[in-house]
Amino acid sequence: KMMKKLGICLLTGVVVFTMLFAMAGPAMAAKGTLRVGWSIPARKWNPHLNTAVMLLGHLEPVYEGLVGEGPKGELLPRLATKWEQTKDSITFTLRDDVVFHDGTKFDANAVKANIADVQSGRYPPNAKKLIAISSVEVIDATHVRFHLNRPAPSLLYTLQRFAGLMVSPAALKSNSVDKVPVGTGPWKLDPKRTISGTKYVYTLNKEYWDPSVQGVAEIEINVLSVEQQFNGFASGELEVAGLHSAFVPRAKAAGYKILSPEGPHEALHIYDRTGKIVPELADPRIRRALSYAIDRKAFARVVLQGNSIPSTQRYLPGSQWHSEEIEDLSYNLKKAKELMAEAGVKGFTFDTYSQNAFFDMMNEPIAGMLKKIGVTMNIKSIPIGQLFVAASSGKYAASIMPLIERHPYDFYQAKLAPDAFMNPFKYEDKEIDALAKKAARMDEKSAAPLWTEMSRLAAERGYLIHIGSVHFAIMVSKRAKNVKGRSFSPYNIFFRGVTVE
Known part of the structure; x- marks a missing residue:
C-alpha cells in the first residue's frame, strides 16, 4: 500500500489538512481468503445505528468515511482528500472517482444525506456526536461544508467511525441497508454465502477506487466462542483470531505471533x-x-x-x-x-x-x-x-x-x-x-x-x-502479512493491505 502523506498548514485561525499524494497506489493482486475469528455477530448493517466498537470488524470491509484512521487513531484522508477547519466550519474536498456498491455516485449530496441520517435521532448516541453540525452545505459535487454551532475539537476523529461512515443514499432511502450493507469499501458482503450470526463472507469490490489496499480476494468472519477461536487458530483454520486472556499462556508457549494494540x-x-x-x-x-x-x-x-x-x-x-x-x-x-x-x-x-x-x-x-x-x-x-x-x-x-x-x-x-x-x-x-x-x-x-x-x-x-x-491480544498466522491491530477497538484489525500466502 502506498502511504499517503498528510501536510498540515497552520494559518491564522484556520487549520488546513492537505493530502500531498492523492493518487491511489498500484493495483495489488488480490488473492486468497483471510479467515478471521470473531466474538460477536453483526448487529445492524447501517453503521449509524451502532456504537459498540467490537462491531467495527463487520463494518470495516464495506464502509469508509471522509476521514480515515491510522493504527494509533491518527487522521488520514479517505473519501475526502483534504479538509479545512475554522471555528465556524469544516470544508471537505471529496474524491471524484468513488461509487457505492449499488452503483450510486459518491458526492457531496451523498455526504449531506448521511449526516441527515445520523442526525435524524434514530440512534441518539451517534446523533449526539454530530450535534455541533448545524447544517451541511453542498458547494459542488466534490466540495461540502459543515457549518458548526459550537466548538468541535474532536469532530474529525468522530467522523472516522460509526457516525462518519458513508452509506449509499439510495440504500438509506429504501431501507435496504437494514438487510445488506452498501458502502464504498474494498469488499462487499456476499449475502448468499453469509449465514447471519455465524459466518460473514465479503468478496472483492472490483470498482474500488484504490486497488492497492485489496490484498485478499475474500474475507470470512466466523463468529466463535473464545475457546473455538483459539482451537481454530491452532488447527490452521483461521489466520486471525482474538486471544482471550485465559489462553495467553498457551499462545505464548506455542510461539504464536500476538498483537496487543492499545485497547479501550x-x-x-x-x-x-x-x-x-x-x-x-x-x-x-x-x-x-x-x-x-x-x-x-x-x-x-x-x-x-x-x-x-x-x-x-x-x-x-x-x-x-x-x-x-x-x-x-x-x-x-x-x-x-x-x-x-x-x-x-x-x-x-x-x-x-x-x-x-x-x-x-x-x-x-x-x-x-x-x-x-x-x-x-x-x-x-x-x-x-x-x-x-x-x-x-x-x-x-x-x-x-x-x-x-x-x-x-x-x-x-x-x-x-x-x-x-x-x-x-x-x-x-x-x-x-x-x-x-x-x-x-x-x-x-x-x-x-x-x-x-x-x-x-x-x-x-x-x-x-x-x-x-486493556490491551486486547490478537493472534496472527504466519500466512497473514501486514496485519495491524486497531487501537481503542477490542480485537479489531485493519483489513486494508492484508495479504494471505
Missing part, C-alpha cells in the same frame, strides 16, 4: 451519583471506597495476563492529559473499610450487567473485590448489542464499561455533561462543565491543562472508578 480504557461508571436508586452511591466517601477496594495490579496480572496498564485516571502517563496531581486512589483495603465505616454503611447491593464472556471476565473479579467491603455487584445478563441502551436506561446504578472516547471533549460529552447519553440521571457538576466549555473554545495546547483538570476531578469525585487500559 475500562472503568466502573457510577451513574447514580445522587443516590436515586442506590442511596449509598450519593456519598463521595462510598465512591472513593470502591476505588480503594479494587486491586488493579492484581487484576491486570491475574485476570488479563499482563495485557493491561492499571490506572486510577482516564489518561495514561505520556498523554498530554495525564494528571500528576491526582490523589492516590489505588488499592488500599484498609482505607476502603475505614471510609465505609465513616459513612455508616456496612454494605449495599447494586445491579449491573454483562453481555458476553469478555464482560463476565471484567465483572466477576471486580465483584469479588468489592465483596470484601460488603458491596454486592448483582450481575445480570443482557442481549448482545444492548450495552449502551442499558447504560442510558436509568435502571442500573453502575456498570463496568469501556471508554472508547479518545479526546477529552468526547469523554465529557459522553460521560459527564448533564445531557450526556451515559449520564442517565442527568447529574450536573458545574465545575467540570465550566472547565469543558472553556477548554472546547481553546487551541489544543492551551486547552490541555483544563482537560487534565476535568479528568482528575471526575476520578477523584468517583464519577468513574478507573481500572486501566
Whole structure:
C-alpha cells in the first residue's frame, strides 16, 4: 500500500489538512481468503445505528468515511482528500472517482444525506456526536461544508467511525441497508454465502477506487466462542483470531505471533451519583471506597495476563492529559473499610450487567473485590448489542464499561455533561462543565491543562472508578502479512493491505 502523506498548514485561525499524494497506489493482486475469528455477530448493517466498537470488524470491509484512521487513531484522508477547519466550519474536498456498491455516485449530496441520517435521532448516541453540525452545505459535487454551532475539537476523529461512515443514499432511502450493507469499501458482503450470526463472507469490490489496499480476494468472519477461536487458530483454520486472556499462556508457549494494540480504557461508571436508586452511591466517601477496594495490579496480572496498564485516571502517563496531581486512589483495603465505616454503611447491593464472556471476565473479579467491603455487584445478563441502551436506561446504578472516547471533549460529552447519553440521571457538576466549555473554545495546547483538570476531578469525585487500559491480544498466522491491530477497538484489525500466502 502506498502511504499517503498528510501536510498540515497552520494559518491564522484556520487549520488546513492537505493530502500531498492523492493518487491511489498500484493495483495489488488480490488473492486468497483471510479467515478471521470473531466474538460477536453483526448487529445492524447501517453503521449509524451502532456504537459498540467490537462491531467495527463487520463494518470495516464495506464502509469508509471522509476521514480515515491510522493504527494509533491518527487522521488520514479517505473519501475526502483534504479538509479545512475554522471555528465556524469544516470544508471537505471529496474524491471524484468513488461509487457505492449499488452503483450510486459518491458526492457531496451523498455526504449531506448521511449526516441527515445520523442526525435524524434514530440512534441518539451517534446523533449526539454530530450535534455541533448545524447544517451541511453542498458547494459542488466534490466540495461540502459543515457549518458548526459550537466548538468541535474532536469532530474529525468522530467522523472516522460509526457516525462518519458513508452509506449509499439510495440504500438509506429504501431501507435496504437494514438487510445488506452498501458502502464504498474494498469488499462487499456476499449475502448468499453469509449465514447471519455465524459466518460473514465479503468478496472483492472490483470498482474500488484504490486497488492497492485489496490484498485478499475474500474475507470470512466466523463468529466463535473464545475457546473455538483459539482451537481454530491452532488447527490452521483461521489466520486471525482474538486471544482471550485465559489462553495467553498457551499462545505464548506455542510461539504464536500476538498483537496487543492499545485497547479501550475500562472503568466502573457510577451513574447514580445522587443516590436515586442506590442511596449509598450519593456519598463521595462510598465512591472513593470502591476505588480503594479494587486491586488493579492484581487484576491486570491475574485476570488479563499482563495485557493491561492499571490506572486510577482516564489518561495514561505520556498523554498530554495525564494528571500528576491526582490523589492516590489505588488499592488500599484498609482505607476502603475505614471510609465505609465513616459513612455508616456496612454494605449495599447494586445491579449491573454483562453481555458476553469478555464482560463476565471484567465483572466477576471486580465483584469479588468489592465483596470484601460488603458491596454486592448483582450481575445480570443482557442481549448482545444492548450495552449502551442499558447504560442510558436509568435502571442500573453502575456498570463496568469501556471508554472508547479518545479526546477529552468526547469523554465529557459522553460521560459527564448533564445531557450526556451515559449520564442517565442527568447529574450536573458545574465545575467540570465550566472547565469543558472553556477548554472546547481553546487551541489544543492551551486547552490541555483544563482537560487534565476535568479528568482528575471526575476520578477523584468517583464519577468513574478507573481500572486501566486493556490491551486486547490478537493472534496472527504466519500466512497473514501486514496485519495491524486497531487501537481503542477490542480485537479489531485493519483489513486494508492484508495479504494471505
